Amino acid sequence: MDTTTEVTIVGAGPYGLSIAAHLRHMNVNFRIIGSPMHTWRTHMPKGMHLKSAGLSATLFDPEHSFTLKQYCRENDIPYEDEGLPISLELFTQYGMEFQRRFAPNLEETKLQSLRKQGDMFELVLDNGSKFLSRKVILAVGIDYFRYLPKPLDGLDQSHYSHSAEHHELEKFRGKEVVVIGSGSSAIDMAVLLHEIKARPILVARRQALNFGQKEGRVRTRLSRLVAPMSGLGPGWKNLFCAAMPGLFRYLPANFRIKVVKEFLGPSGGWFIKPRMKDIPILLGYKLLSATSAQGKAELQFIDVKGEQHSIQVDHVIAATGYKAQVNTISFLNPEIELAIQLVGKTPRLSANFESSVPGLYFAGPSTANTFGPVMRFALGAGFASRTISRHLQRVLRQHPAGGQDMPVPQSIATSQYQR
Known part of the structure:
Protein backbone atom coordinates (compact mmCIF):
# COMPACT_ATOMS: atom_id res chain seq x y z
CA MET A 1 0.00 0.00 0.00
CA ASP A 2 1.22 3.49 -0.85
CA THR A 3 -0.28 5.12 2.24
CA THR A 4 -3.22 5.28 4.61
CA THR A 5 -5.58 8.19 5.11
CA GLU A 6 -8.49 9.01 7.38
CA VAL A 7 -11.03 10.07 4.73
CA THR A 8 -11.19 9.81 0.95
CA ILE A 9 -13.61 11.81 -1.17
CA VAL A 10 -14.36 10.29 -4.58
CA GLY A 11 -15.65 12.96 -6.95
CA ALA A 12 -14.78 16.62 -7.48
CA GLY A 13 -18.03 18.27 -8.49
CA PRO A 14 -20.04 20.66 -6.29
CA TYR A 15 -20.55 18.01 -3.58
CA GLY A 16 -17.01 16.64 -3.43
CA LEU A 17 -15.42 20.09 -3.48
CA SER A 18 -17.78 21.47 -0.83
CA ILE A 19 -17.08 18.52 1.48
CA ALA A 20 -13.34 18.96 0.90
CA ALA A 21 -13.57 22.65 1.85
CA HIS A 22 -15.24 21.75 5.14
CA LEU A 23 -12.83 18.93 6.03
CA ARG A 24 -9.82 21.11 5.22
CA HIS A 25 -11.17 23.83 7.50
CA MET A 26 -11.47 21.24 10.29
CA ASN A 27 -7.89 19.96 9.70
CA VAL A 28 -9.16 16.45 8.91
CA ASN A 29 -6.65 14.27 7.06
CA PHE A 30 -8.27 13.50 3.67
CA ARG A 31 -7.61 12.80 0.01
CA ILE A 32 -9.88 13.87 -2.82
CA ILE A 33 -9.87 11.99 -6.12
CA GLY A 34 -11.43 13.12 -9.38
CA SER A 35 -11.40 15.66 -12.17
CA PRO A 36 -12.66 19.08 -11.00
CA MET A 37 -16.13 19.95 -12.32
CA HIS A 38 -15.70 17.10 -14.80
CA THR A 39 -19.33 16.60 -15.78
CA TRP A 40 -19.85 20.35 -16.22
CA ARG A 41 -16.65 20.81 -18.23
CA THR A 42 -16.90 17.82 -20.54
CA HIS A 43 -20.45 16.38 -20.59
CA MET A 44 -22.66 19.41 -21.08
CA PRO A 45 -22.92 21.32 -24.37
CA LYS A 46 -21.04 24.57 -24.84
CA GLY A 47 -23.33 27.58 -24.84
CA MET A 48 -25.96 26.24 -22.44
CA HIS A 49 -27.19 28.08 -19.35
CA LEU A 50 -28.13 26.64 -15.98
CA LYS A 51 -31.81 26.39 -15.20
CA SER A 52 -30.99 27.21 -11.56
CA ALA A 53 -30.99 30.83 -10.47
CA GLY A 54 -27.77 32.48 -9.36
CA LEU A 55 -28.58 32.08 -5.66
CA SER A 56 -28.73 28.29 -6.15
CA ALA A 57 -25.69 27.89 -8.41
CA THR A 58 -23.01 28.03 -5.76
CA LEU A 59 -20.57 25.85 -3.87
CA PHE A 60 -20.12 25.84 -0.12
CA ASP A 61 -17.11 26.66 2.02
CA PRO A 62 -17.63 26.64 5.81
CA GLU A 63 -17.40 30.43 6.17
CA HIS A 64 -19.56 31.22 3.09
CA SER A 65 -16.71 33.41 1.87
CA PHE A 66 -16.63 32.33 -1.76
CA THR A 67 -20.09 32.12 -3.30
CA LEU A 68 -20.80 32.52 -7.00
CA LYS A 69 -21.91 36.05 -6.17
CA GLN A 70 -18.54 36.81 -4.61
CA TYR A 71 -16.66 35.30 -7.57
CA CYS A 72 -18.62 37.49 -9.98
CA ARG A 73 -17.95 40.54 -7.84
CA GLU A 74 -14.20 39.81 -7.79
CA ASN A 75 -14.10 39.43 -11.57
CA ASP A 76 -16.56 42.20 -12.51
CA ILE A 77 -19.07 39.74 -14.00
CA PRO A 78 -22.80 40.65 -14.08
CA TYR A 79 -24.73 38.68 -11.47
CA GLU A 80 -28.23 38.60 -9.96
CA ASP A 81 -29.66 36.18 -7.40
CA GLU A 82 -32.70 35.80 -9.67
CA GLY A 83 -33.61 36.76 -13.21
CA LEU A 84 -30.16 36.57 -14.87
CA PRO A 85 -29.23 33.17 -16.38
CA ILE A 86 -25.91 31.65 -15.32
CA SER A 87 -23.86 30.32 -18.23
CA LEU A 88 -22.21 26.90 -18.12
CA GLU A 89 -18.85 28.55 -18.70
CA LEU A 90 -19.28 30.91 -15.74
CA PHE A 91 -20.33 28.14 -13.35
CA THR A 92 -17.45 25.93 -14.50
CA GLN A 93 -14.85 28.69 -14.11
CA TYR A 94 -16.18 29.46 -10.64
CA GLY A 95 -16.02 25.78 -9.66
CA MET A 96 -12.44 25.49 -10.87
CA GLU A 97 -11.41 28.53 -8.83
CA PHE A 98 -13.23 27.08 -5.80
CA GLN A 99 -11.17 23.91 -6.21
CA ARG A 100 -7.90 25.84 -6.39
CA ARG A 101 -8.73 27.71 -3.18
CA PHE A 102 -10.34 25.02 -1.06
CA ALA A 103 -9.16 21.65 -2.46
CA PRO A 104 -5.62 22.30 -3.75
CA ASN A 105 -4.66 18.72 -2.84
CA LEU A 106 -7.03 17.29 -5.47
CA GLU A 107 -5.62 14.23 -7.25
CA GLU A 108 -6.72 14.25 -10.88
CA THR A 109 -7.09 10.53 -11.33
CA LYS A 110 -9.87 7.97 -11.45
CA LEU A 111 -10.91 5.27 -9.00
CA GLN A 112 -10.85 1.80 -10.51
CA SER A 113 -11.77 -0.35 -7.53
CA LEU A 114 -13.17 0.02 -4.02
CA ARG A 115 -13.33 -2.92 -1.64
CA LYS A 116 -13.27 -3.67 2.08
CA GLN A 117 -9.96 -4.55 3.70
CA GLY A 118 -10.75 -5.47 7.29
CA ASP A 119 -12.27 -2.41 8.94
CA MET A 120 -10.84 -0.14 6.23
CA PHE A 121 -11.29 0.36 2.49
CA GLU A 122 -8.78 -0.42 -0.23
CA LEU A 123 -8.83 2.00 -3.17
CA VAL A 124 -7.08 1.20 -6.46
CA LEU A 125 -6.47 4.11 -8.84
CA ASP A 126 -6.24 3.99 -12.62
CA ASN A 127 -2.42 4.19 -12.43
CA GLY A 128 -2.37 0.98 -10.39
CA SER A 129 -1.46 2.58 -7.06
CA LYS A 130 -3.32 1.47 -3.95
CA PHE A 131 -4.01 2.96 -0.55
CA LEU A 132 -6.20 2.40 2.50
CA SER A 133 -8.81 4.77 3.90
CA ARG A 134 -10.82 4.56 7.11
CA LYS A 135 -13.77 6.43 5.63
CA VAL A 136 -14.87 6.90 2.02
CA ILE A 137 -17.35 9.46 0.66
CA LEU A 138 -18.78 8.72 -2.78
CA ALA A 139 -19.70 12.08 -4.34
CA VAL A 140 -19.66 10.77 -7.89
CA GLY A 141 -22.41 12.95 -9.40
CA ILE A 142 -24.66 11.99 -12.28
CA ASP A 143 -22.31 10.58 -14.90
CA TYR A 144 -22.61 7.00 -13.63
CA PHE A 145 -26.38 7.17 -13.95
CA ARG A 146 -27.09 7.94 -17.62
CA TYR A 147 -30.41 6.58 -18.84
CA LEU A 148 -31.00 5.43 -22.44
CA PRO A 149 -34.40 4.18 -23.72
CA LYS A 150 -34.28 0.43 -24.43
CA PRO A 151 -35.51 0.68 -28.08
CA LEU A 152 -32.29 2.52 -29.01
CA ASP A 153 -30.41 -0.76 -28.53
CA GLY A 154 -31.57 -1.62 -32.06
CA LEU A 155 -29.34 1.07 -33.56
CA ASP A 156 -25.67 0.87 -34.53
CA GLN A 157 -23.63 2.58 -31.83
CA SER A 158 -22.61 5.32 -34.27
CA HIS A 159 -26.26 6.33 -34.73
CA TYR A 160 -27.21 7.21 -31.14
CA SER A 161 -25.76 8.72 -28.00
CA HIS A 162 -26.69 10.21 -24.65
CA SER A 163 -26.74 13.99 -24.38
CA ALA A 164 -23.91 13.76 -21.83
CA GLU A 165 -21.54 12.63 -24.58
CA HIS A 166 -21.58 16.00 -26.32
CA HIS A 167 -19.68 19.04 -25.15
CA GLU A 168 -18.79 20.05 -28.72
CA LEU A 169 -21.69 20.03 -31.21
CA GLU A 170 -19.93 21.22 -34.35
CA LYS A 171 -19.76 17.68 -35.77
CA PHE A 172 -23.54 17.78 -36.22
CA ARG A 173 -23.51 20.84 -38.49
CA GLY A 174 -25.78 20.12 -41.46
CA LYS A 175 -26.96 16.80 -39.99
CA GLU A 176 -30.52 15.72 -39.22
CA VAL A 177 -30.74 14.89 -35.53
CA VAL A 178 -33.65 13.66 -33.43
CA VAL A 179 -33.40 14.83 -29.81
CA ILE A 180 -35.53 12.71 -27.48
CA GLY A 181 -36.74 14.27 -24.24
CA SER A 182 -38.75 17.12 -22.75
CA GLY A 183 -36.48 18.49 -20.03
CA SER A 184 -33.88 21.22 -20.05
CA SER A 185 -31.18 18.94 -21.50
CA ALA A 186 -33.36 18.10 -24.51
CA ILE A 187 -34.58 21.64 -25.05
CA ASP A 188 -31.10 23.15 -24.70
CA MET A 189 -29.63 20.52 -27.01
CA ALA A 190 -32.22 21.14 -29.72
CA VAL A 191 -31.71 24.92 -29.56
CA LEU A 192 -27.91 24.71 -29.61
CA LEU A 193 -27.97 22.25 -32.52
CA HIS A 194 -30.25 24.59 -34.46
CA GLU A 195 -27.95 27.52 -33.79
CA ILE A 196 -24.89 25.73 -35.22
CA LYS A 197 -26.87 24.95 -38.41
CA ALA A 198 -27.78 21.36 -37.66
CA ARG A 199 -31.36 20.23 -38.35
CA PRO A 200 -32.80 19.01 -35.06
CA ILE A 201 -36.25 17.57 -34.37
CA LEU A 202 -37.36 17.54 -30.74
CA VAL A 203 -39.50 14.50 -29.90
CA ALA A 204 -41.11 13.85 -26.51
CA ARG A 205 -43.66 11.54 -24.90
CA ARG A 206 -45.17 14.46 -23.01
CA GLN A 207 -47.93 16.37 -24.73
CA ALA A 208 -46.63 19.78 -23.65
CA LEU A 209 -43.30 21.40 -22.89
CA ASN A 210 -42.94 23.29 -19.62
CA PHE A 211 -40.79 26.31 -18.94
CA GLY A 212 -39.88 27.95 -15.67
CA GLN A 213 -41.03 31.46 -14.87
CA LYS A 214 -38.69 34.39 -14.62
CA GLU A 215 -38.52 35.55 -11.03
CA GLY A 216 -37.74 39.21 -10.52
CA ARG A 217 -36.04 40.72 -7.52
CA VAL A 218 -39.17 42.67 -6.55
CA ARG A 219 -42.14 40.62 -5.31
CA THR A 220 -45.25 41.76 -3.49
CA ARG A 221 -45.74 40.87 0.15
CA LEU A 222 -48.70 38.67 -0.82
CA SER A 223 -46.71 36.76 -3.44
CA ARG A 224 -43.93 36.15 -0.91
CA LEU A 225 -46.49 34.82 1.57
CA VAL A 226 -48.29 32.57 -0.91
CA ALA A 227 -45.10 31.31 -2.55
CA PRO A 228 -42.00 32.07 -0.47
CA MET A 229 -38.72 31.96 -2.38
CA SER A 230 -36.23 29.15 -1.88
CA ALA A 242 -34.65 23.04 0.12
CA ALA A 243 -34.48 23.94 3.81
CA MET A 244 -35.29 20.69 5.62
CA PRO A 245 -33.61 17.67 4.00
CA GLY A 246 -32.96 16.26 7.47
CA LEU A 247 -36.70 16.12 8.16
CA PHE A 248 -37.48 14.76 4.69
CA ARG A 249 -35.59 11.61 5.66
CA TYR A 250 -38.26 10.76 8.29
CA LEU A 251 -41.09 10.62 5.75
CA PRO A 252 -42.21 7.12 4.60
CA ALA A 253 -39.79 5.66 2.04
CA ASN A 254 -42.39 5.10 -0.70
CA PHE A 255 -43.61 8.68 -0.31
CA ARG A 256 -40.05 10.02 -0.50
CA ILE A 257 -39.39 8.10 -3.71
CA LYS A 258 -42.63 9.41 -5.25
CA VAL A 259 -41.83 13.02 -4.33
CA VAL A 260 -38.31 12.79 -5.75
CA LYS A 261 -39.57 11.25 -8.98
CA GLU A 262 -42.27 13.86 -9.55
CA PHE A 263 -40.61 16.96 -8.07
CA LEU A 264 -40.57 19.92 -10.50
CA GLY A 265 -40.66 17.57 -13.49
CA PRO A 266 -39.02 18.12 -16.88
CA SER A 267 -38.87 21.75 -17.94
CA GLY A 268 -36.70 24.22 -19.78
CA GLY A 269 -35.39 27.51 -18.50
CA TRP A 270 -37.65 30.53 -19.01
CA PHE A 271 -34.94 32.20 -21.09
CA ILE A 272 -34.70 29.44 -23.73
CA LYS A 273 -38.30 29.48 -24.97
CA PRO A 274 -37.92 32.41 -27.46
CA ARG A 275 -35.04 30.57 -29.16
CA MET A 276 -37.21 27.54 -30.05
CA LYS A 277 -39.54 29.12 -32.59
CA ASP A 278 -37.98 27.52 -35.72
CA ILE A 279 -37.39 24.02 -34.32
CA PRO A 280 -39.75 21.18 -35.35
CA ILE A 281 -41.35 19.68 -32.23
CA LEU A 282 -43.31 16.41 -32.03
CA LEU A 283 -45.16 15.95 -28.75
CA GLY A 284 -47.06 12.91 -27.48
CA TYR A 285 -44.76 10.56 -29.42
CA LYS A 286 -43.61 7.30 -27.81
CA LEU A 287 -40.58 5.51 -29.24
CA LEU A 288 -41.44 1.95 -30.26
CA SER A 289 -38.34 0.73 -32.08
CA ALA A 290 -35.18 1.84 -33.80
CA THR A 291 -33.06 0.28 -36.52
CA SER A 292 -30.07 1.29 -38.63
CA ALA A 293 -30.38 1.05 -42.39
CA GLN A 294 -28.50 2.60 -45.31
CA GLY A 295 -26.40 4.79 -43.06
CA LYS A 296 -29.40 6.29 -41.25
CA ALA A 297 -31.25 5.77 -37.99
CA GLU A 298 -34.89 4.85 -38.58
CA LEU A 299 -37.23 5.43 -35.64
CA GLN A 300 -40.77 4.16 -35.19
CA PHE A 301 -43.09 6.21 -32.95
CA ILE A 302 -46.72 5.97 -31.89
CA ASP A 303 -48.65 9.13 -31.09
CA VAL A 304 -51.47 9.75 -28.63
CA LYS A 305 -54.04 8.87 -31.31
CA GLY A 306 -52.46 5.46 -31.85
CA GLU A 307 -51.02 6.38 -35.24
CA GLN A 308 -47.50 5.21 -36.09
CA HIS A 309 -44.82 7.40 -37.62
CA SER A 310 -41.41 6.67 -39.10
CA ILE A 311 -38.54 9.17 -39.00
CA GLN A 312 -35.13 8.79 -40.64
CA VAL A 313 -32.22 10.90 -39.40
CA ASP A 314 -28.43 10.90 -39.26
CA HIS A 315 -28.24 10.62 -35.48
CA VAL A 316 -30.35 10.29 -32.32
CA ILE A 317 -29.46 12.09 -29.10
CA ALA A 318 -31.23 10.75 -26.01
CA ALA A 319 -31.57 13.69 -23.63
CA THR A 320 -33.44 11.34 -21.34
CA GLY A 321 -31.70 12.20 -18.10
CA TYR A 322 -30.29 10.06 -15.34
CA LYS A 323 -31.55 7.35 -12.99
CA ALA A 324 -29.46 7.02 -9.85
CA GLN A 325 -28.81 3.42 -8.83
CA VAL A 326 -26.02 1.76 -6.92
CA ASN A 327 -25.46 -1.08 -9.39
CA THR A 328 -24.19 1.28 -12.11
CA ILE A 329 -21.25 2.55 -10.02
CA SER A 330 -18.67 0.42 -11.78
CA PHE A 331 -15.80 0.60 -9.28
CA LEU A 332 -17.76 -0.91 -6.36
CA ASN A 333 -16.63 -4.36 -5.35
CA PRO A 334 -19.58 -6.83 -5.55
CA GLU A 335 -19.26 -7.56 -1.82
CA ILE A 336 -19.77 -3.88 -1.00
CA GLU A 337 -22.59 -3.50 -3.52
CA LEU A 338 -24.50 -6.42 -2.02
CA ALA A 339 -24.05 -5.07 1.51
CA ILE A 340 -25.57 -1.67 0.71
CA GLN A 341 -29.19 -1.54 1.85
CA LEU A 342 -31.39 0.32 -0.61
CA VAL A 343 -34.28 2.76 -0.82
CA GLY A 344 -35.55 2.02 -4.29
CA LYS A 345 -32.25 1.55 -6.15
CA THR A 346 -30.23 4.05 -4.12
CA PRO A 347 -28.49 3.64 -0.75
CA ARG A 348 -30.42 3.77 2.49
CA LEU A 349 -28.56 6.32 4.60
CA SER A 350 -28.24 7.35 8.21
CA ALA A 351 -28.84 10.94 9.27
CA ASN A 352 -25.10 11.48 8.62
CA PHE A 353 -25.15 10.15 5.02
CA GLU A 354 -23.52 6.86 6.08
CA SER A 355 -24.65 3.73 4.26
CA SER A 356 -25.24 0.30 5.79
CA VAL A 357 -21.57 -0.43 5.06
CA PRO A 358 -19.90 1.24 8.08
CA GLY A 359 -17.53 4.00 6.97
CA LEU A 360 -18.98 4.33 3.45
CA TYR A 361 -20.86 7.59 2.80
CA PHE A 362 -22.74 8.91 -0.20
CA ALA A 363 -23.33 12.48 -1.34
CA GLY A 364 -25.12 13.99 -4.33
CA PRO A 365 -27.97 12.69 -6.54
CA SER A 366 -27.76 9.15 -5.19
CA THR A 367 -28.97 10.48 -1.81
CA ALA A 368 -32.18 12.11 -3.08
CA ASN A 369 -34.43 9.19 -2.05
CA THR A 370 -33.26 9.73 1.52
CA PHE A 371 -32.83 13.50 1.85
CA GLY A 372 -35.12 14.76 -0.91
CA PRO A 373 -34.95 16.34 -4.36
CA VAL A 374 -32.62 19.15 -3.25
CA MET A 375 -29.84 16.56 -3.54
CA ARG A 376 -30.34 16.53 -7.32
CA PHE A 377 -29.07 20.11 -7.40
CA ALA A 378 -25.81 21.84 -6.41
CA LEU A 379 -27.80 23.53 -3.64
CA GLY A 380 -27.91 20.29 -1.66
CA ALA A 381 -24.13 20.35 -1.25
CA GLY A 382 -24.53 22.86 1.58
CA PHE A 383 -26.44 20.53 3.90
CA ALA A 384 -24.43 17.47 2.82
CA SER A 385 -21.01 19.07 3.39
CA ARG A 386 -21.95 20.47 6.81
CA THR A 387 -23.54 17.24 8.02
CA ILE A 388 -20.86 14.83 6.79
CA SER A 389 -17.88 16.94 7.89
CA ARG A 390 -19.22 17.56 11.42
CA HIS A 391 -20.00 13.88 11.83
CA LEU A 392 -16.56 12.78 10.62
CA GLN A 393 -14.77 15.29 12.80
CA ARG A 394 -16.63 13.92 15.83
CA VAL A 395 -16.08 10.24 14.92
CA LEU A 396 -12.39 10.64 14.11
CA ARG A 397 -11.82 12.56 17.32
CA GLN A 398 -13.42 9.74 19.32
CA HIS A 399 -11.43 7.05 17.48
CA PRO A 400 -8.14 8.65 16.33
CA ALA A 401 -5.75 6.94 13.92
CA GLY A 402 -3.80 4.23 15.67
CA GLY A 403 -6.72 3.51 17.98
CA GLN A 404 -9.12 0.65 17.63
CA ASP A 405 -12.61 1.39 16.36
CA MET A 406 -15.33 -0.30 18.36
CA PRO A 407 -17.15 -2.97 16.33
CA VAL A 408 -20.71 -2.01 15.48
CA PRO A 409 -23.28 -4.66 16.48
CA GLN A 410 -25.37 -5.74 13.49
CA SER A 411 -28.62 -4.76 15.22
CA ILE A 412 -27.35 -1.19 15.67
CA ALA A 413 -25.77 -1.03 12.21
CA THR A 414 -29.13 -1.94 10.73
CA SER A 415 -31.46 0.03 12.95
CA GLN A 416 -29.90 3.45 12.31
CA TYR A 417 -30.84 3.23 8.61
CA GLN A 418 -34.43 2.30 9.36
CA ARG A 419 -35.23 5.21 11.66
Missing part, protein backbone atom coordinates in the same frame (compact mmCIF):
# COMPACT_ATOMS: atom_id res chain seq x y z
CA GLY A 231 -33.17 27.89 -3.64
CA LEU A 232 -35.45 25.52 -5.58
CA GLY A 233 -37.84 28.25 -6.65
CA PRO A 234 -40.99 29.78 -5.13
CA GLY A 235 -43.52 27.74 -3.15
CA TRP A 236 -43.91 26.12 0.25
CA LYS A 237 -43.14 22.63 -1.04
CA ASN A 238 -39.94 23.89 -2.64
CA LEU A 239 -39.02 25.70 0.56
CA PHE A 240 -39.50 22.56 2.66
CA CYS A 241 -37.40 20.42 0.29
